[in-house]
Amino acid sequence: MGRSRYEILEPDKPHFLTCTVDEWLPIFTRPDSVQILLDSGSHQRANEGLRLFGYVILENHLHFVAQAPRLDKCLSSFKSFTAARLIELLEARKTERLLARLRFSKRAHKHDREYQFWQEGSHAEMVFSESVMREKLEYIHQNPVKRGYVDLPEHWRYSSARNYLGQSGLIGIDPWI
Numbered sequence: 001m002g003r004s005r006y007e008i009l010e011p012d013k014p015h016f017l018t019c020t021v022d023e024w025l026p027i028f029t030r031p032d033s034v035q036i037l038l039d040s041g042s043h044q045r046a047n048e049g050l051r052l053f054g055y056v057i058l059e060n061h062l063h064f065v066a067q068a069p070r071l072d073k074c075l076s077s078f079k080s081f082t083a084a085r086l087i088e089l090l091e092a093r094k095t096e097r098l099l100a101r102l103r104f105s106k107r108a109h110k111h112d113r114e115y116q117f118w119q120e121g122s123h124a125e126m127v128f129s130e131s132v133m134r135e136k137l138e139y140i141h142q143n144p145v146k147r148g149y150v151d152l153p154e155h156w157r158y159s160s161a162r163n164y165l166g167q168s169g170l171i172g173i174d175p176w177i
Contacts, residue, residue, distance in 0.1 A: 007124060008071055008072045008075070008122075008124045008126075009126065010126060011068070011069075011070050011071040011072045011073075012067070012068070012069055012070075012071070013067060013071075013126050013127070013128070014051070014053060014065055014066065014067040014126070014127040014133065015065065015066065015067070015071060015124045015125060015126050015127060016063070016064075016065050016124070016125045016127055016136040017063070017064055017065070017066065017075065017122045017123065017124050017125075018061060018062070018063050018122060018123045019061060019062050019075075019078075019079060019118055019119075019122055020060065020061040020118065020119045021060045021061060021117065021118065021119070022101075022102060022105040022116045022117060022118060022119050023101055023102075023105055024060045024061070025060055025098055025101055025102070026059040026060050027059070027060065027086060027090070027098065028057055028058065028059050028060065028062075028158075029059050032089060033086060033089055034057055034158055036082055036085045036086055036089065037057055037062060037082055038057075038170055038171045040078050040081055040082050040085075041055070041064075041078070041171055042171045042172070044068070044074055044077070044078060045171075045172065045174075048068060048074055048077070049068050049069050049074075050066055050067075050068045050071075050074050051066060051067040051068065051174040052064060052065075052066050052160075052171075052172075052173050052174055053065040053066065053067070053133070053137065053160075053173060053174055053175070053176045054136070054137045054140050054141070054160040054163075054164075054173060054176070055140065055159065055160050055173070056140045056141065056143050056144065056156065056158065056159040056160070056161075057158035057159070058143065058144065058147070058158075063139070063140045063143065064140070065127060065133065065136050065137065065140070065176075075122055075124075079117075079118045079122075082117075082118075083115075083117035083118055086117060087099075087102070087115055087117060090102075099115065102115040102116060102117055103115050133176050134176075137160075137164070137176065140159070140160070141153035141159060141160070141161040141164070143159075144156035144159065154167065157170060158170065160173045163175065
């Protein structure tokens, strides 16, 4: 097996991960779509041993740092569950243009689904030191600021920046201290 810097080679170690909607479609523009991601993360923290150190959700992708006894399995479960729920939400909203793009994106060899929601892979990078953890959390929290969406990281509600300031976030995290 070839080694890739984007594989989860040590699934019990913390990793910086990115999940991107196929074709970078802006799906996470409404609270109900973001809530599906938050609920799934909370469920995995409560039931699957996931430790979530930080996250940010933007309109078409999310970044997070997490650790679990089988992070690869948690990630696969997260992507599968959220894709199904988000497709259901898009169908209920009758968002035909987005659904048509996700239908078009489906790989020809994928016969088990009608849509391709997430891009394949997650660009996993192992966090092997405290300095790398700080760098990744800073990147996560500064992402909405760099994009010009907010002036301060804690003003972006779909982020763990508030948690690190001792404020309530939308979901619990496992702070890196």
